[in-house]
Amino acid sequence: MAxxxxxxxxxxxxxxxxxVDAVGRADLDIGVxxxxxxxxxxxGLRGWFxxxxxxxxxxxxxxxxxxxxxxxxxxxxxxxxxxxxxVVRKRLEWVGRQQHPIQRERWLVGAAAEYVDAVGRxxxxxxxxxxxxxxxxxxxxxxxxxxxGTEFGRLAGAVRRVQRGLDAVRYGIRIVGRSLEVGxxxxxxxxxxxxxxxxxxxxxxxxxxxxxPSEWDDMAQLEEQVLDRVAALHPDVxxxxxxxxxxxxxxxxxxxxxxxxxxxxxxTYLAFGRRVCGATRAMCLPELASxxxxxxxxxxxxxxxxxxxxxxxxxxVCNDFRLTSAxxxxxxxxxxxxxxxxxARAFGQLMYFAALGCPVPARSAxxxxxxxxxxxFERAEQATDPDGRLADELIRIRDVxxxxxxxxxxxxxxxxxSTSTADAVRISRDVFERIAERGSIAVWxxxxxELARGGPATVSMVxxxxxxxxxxxxxxxxxxxxxxxxxxxVLAERFGLTYDLVTAxxxxxx
Numbered sequence: 001m002a003x004x005x006x007x008x009x010x011x012x013x014x015x016x017x018x019x020v021d022a023v024g025r026a027d028l029d030i031g032v033x034x035x036x037x038x039x040x041x042x043x044g045l046r047g048w049f050x051x052x053x054x055x056x057x058x059x060x061x062x063x064x065x066x067x068x069x070x071x072x073x074x075x076x077x078x079x080x081x082x083x084x085x086x087v088v089r090k091r092l093e094w095v096g097r098q099q100h101p102i103q104r105e106r107w108l109v110g111a112a113a114e115y116v117d118a119v120g121r122x123x124x125x126x127x128x129x130x131x132x133x134x135x136x137x138x139x140x141x142x143x144x145x146x147x148x149g150t151e152f153g154r155l156a157g158a159v160r161r162v163q164r165g166l167d168a169v170r171y172g173i174r175i176v177g178r179s180l181e182v183g184x185x186x187x188x189x190x191x192x193x194x195x196x197x198x199x200x201x202x203x204x205x206x207x208x209x210x211x212x213p214s215e216w217d218d219m220a221q222l223e224e225q226v227l228d229r230v231a232a233l234h235p236d237v238x239x240x241x242x243x244x245x246x247x248x249x250x251x252x253x254x255x256x257x258x259x260x261x262x263x264x265x266x267x268t269y270l271a272f273g274r275r276v277c278g279a280t281r282a283m284c285l286p287e288l289a290s291x292x293x294x295x296x297x298x299x300x301x302x303x304x305x306x307x308x309x310x311x312x313x314x315x316x317v318c319n320d321f322r323l324t325s326a327x328x329x330x331x332x333x334x335x336x337x338x339x340x341x342x343x344a345r346a347f348g349q350l351m352y353f354a355a356l357g358c359p360v361p362a363r364s365a366x367x368x369x370x371x372x373x374x375x376x377f378e379r380a381e382q383a384t385d386p387d388g389r390l391a392d393e394l395i396r397i398r399d400v401x402x403x404x405x406x407x408x409x410x411x412x413x414x415x416x417x418s419t420s421t422a423d424a425v426r427i428s429r430d431v432f433e434r435i436a437e438r439g440s441i442a443v444w445x446x447x448x449x450e451l452a453r454g455g456p457a458t459v460s461m462v463x464x465x466x467x468x469x470x471x472x473x474x475x476x477x478x479x480x481x482x483x484x485x486x487x488x489x490v491l492a493e494r495f496g497l498t499y500d501l502v503t504a505x506x507x508x509x510x
Contacts, residue, residue: 029304062357334463
């Protein structure tokens, strides 16, 4: 029976990707978030998280699985399965490390026994679950049929048979001078109690419990020699062990091990979300917007910011946005350190993780699937760049505009601030018109209020300050007309650095 992928509907192994280059992932803090998700990347998931797709069918298929796994009961069954399979892999690693062939074979039987139990437990757990996703329902049917099939039955029977034989093995060791004799277990007397009684008269207490040997310990040379002699005493049992190892050296079904890896795409992301978001910040599975549908998000936050800080006691301010069918570009103005760049990054992250089929950092959202996500962030000037910072910015924006379509998303942050205000405004207006012509969706963080008056395609949003203390940032990004307030003057007044105050002090000193 063919297996079922929980990542790709219909067994599709790939889909048309959303274009996001390494620079874009860095600008949007996507790399930081992915590192937070995969950690040491035990399952090799990074490649999947770096490949958002623009196929609605793939995205919806994954969203269904995420929705099922949102229930603790469903998630618990698969987390248990993942833990069981981790033990199987650990035992298989030790199979390869063993030098003695019989010890190697015994480890293999142990790994196979764990595998049989893991698959049996997940089938039992799945039997009582209500599943809605095509992926998990399909895999439940597959694994149920696999367990009922001949191949798994033969494996389970062979494991039980070999284990029963090994459990029945008994032997005795006799110390003769400086030698050990290994023989079949007989009716030899147990001298432990007598020896303990003898030594008790010298003030020694009762013998303590024997140390439980670690199941991961290697055998010493003496133990290997004893094992060889025990095997010679029970040729049938150890012969069966050797036959098992020869027949079932690769006992795990390829579809089961593939599922074990694919389900981690979901479990790892959900565990990351619980770790960094806690119970106070909601993530959601977004609706998918068709072309010209309203695009919106409520309670949006920067997942990269949370990843860097961890949960801790930090408060992350959430924001909303909405674009109607005619509105395509959000222009964000306001004071420095007011949350504008954080807003822009969060916007880009929404588009990226929506295209992975993952929950996004917002309370609710309706988002498009982009063909490309471009970024154009301010860069520090490089001394080795012969053309200067402005030329670099112009080249980068030219490349973006050449590739952008009406399905593209562009995030610009303080672009063209390296030149004079008049030139920057003129260049920005030209770029703005080209973005509007293409119909791309964009967020533009800028100090130039003129861009916020760009016509029906433009939405003006402003980083707000406390009305009672304009120097205090609220980090709320509000939908309203750009106000052009000179917040730098407020800060200068607070610290006594306005022209009049500085002049007065100079005059006084004179």
